[in-house]
């Protein structure tokens with residue numbers, strides 16, 4: 001299976017000049033969905049994971065599936081005002097805007113081994129903010145794991161202190 005065939009390019013979305021990588025075709029095909037999940041599990045290998053933390057909203061597509069496959073818990077990292085309990089916050093910049101991420105302050109215990117998952121690594125601002133939240137709560141980030149990486153944006157430079165794995169590279 002050529003997974004690249006299941007990623008659609010949408011020019012000028014959500015803003016002029018952005019070439020948006022749309023994984024909807026990959027999600028809609030039962031074989032592509034199942035095989036993509038298997039490939040993400042392969043990236044983790046035999047490393048022990050206590051919790052998968054995933055970033056709203058597209059990180060949630062595979063985040064809970066990954067947690068189930070890895071026999072780990074799941075932690076949502078969300079946009080502001082969405083989480084109901086006490087949170088800590090991190091601001092960040094992304095390829096097309098500025099936002100804030102939040103995590104429940106009791107979501108991670110000191111020493112928890114965390115897999116951070118999101119669909120796309122672009123400039124790395126979102127993933128960096130998510131790593132900061134996890135580390136502020138005492139989590140140990142085992143791997144930052146993405147379906148696709150836009151290598152020309154060098155997001156990996158913001159995650160140099162971590163192991164970064166992505167399945168599809170553009």
Ligand SMILES: O=P(O)(O)OC[C@H]1O[C@H](OP(=O)(O)OP(=O)(O)O)[C@H](O)[C@@H]1O
Pocket residue numbers: 055056057058059093094095096118119120121122123124125126127155
């Ligand atoms: O590496 P960066 O430049 O920070 O960009 C990557 C982030 O951008 C997208 O999320 P978006 O903010 O568009 O939200 P969504 O998942 O809710 O669509 C994507 O799902 C990543 O979370």
Ligand SMILES: Nc1ncnc2[nH]cnc12
Pocket residue numbers: 018019020021022094095096120122123150
């Ligand atoms: N070009 C892009 N396509 C899809 N998701 C993104 N997140 C940030 N940049 C993106």
